[in-house]
Amino acid sequence: QLQLQESGSGLVKPSQTLSLICAVSGGSISSGYYSWNWIRQPPGKDLEWIGHIYHSGNTNYNPSLKSRVTISVDRSKNQFSLTLTSVTAADTAVYYCARGEGNWGQGTLVTVSS
């Protein structure tokens, strides 16, 4: 059964870089034609799609974040990652990784605060 698990820094200072990894188990990140997504949800607010990557390396990003976001894939480790630069308090959220629409990680809370 496919499982996804987010990990990374839970506290990031303003203006610094947020980095998260999504480890995939129970399936290969290189198999099939799936999108590997990052989505976030500020506390008490709605879901926001950040972007996705395909195993080919092709990416799409939300234009609202595009200048600050990078999503990459590491096939050797069966994981993909999110980097968000120049963070502010508005980036405080639960960050989820997901394969396509159906398989989501449990989410990880990232707080931006000095």
Added chain:
Amino acid sequence: DIQMTQSPSSLSASVGDRVTITCRASQSISTHLNWYQQKSGKAPNLLIIAASTLQSGVPSRFSGSGSGTDFTLTINSLQPEDFATYYCQQSYSTPITFGQGTRLEIK
């Protein structure tokens, strides 16, 4: 960006009731519409994909319909575990966008 508008934003209902949640897209998305259920502190759970296809393991009291710009999620005979927040999502084009959610509460 394609805007997704859900209504109502909140809904009170009783166990056994039938409820309908609607989702409207700002432009046609064919049937590229998915429905999620989210319980407090948990990741969203996919209920319905492509407007009307029930995911494996999802109870048959859930159903979805619609195409183009107007979609509905119907829950027949509400159960206690159905009280949650429901989101629609369009996967027709990037950026992928979500509705603002419908909070289903116990009356």
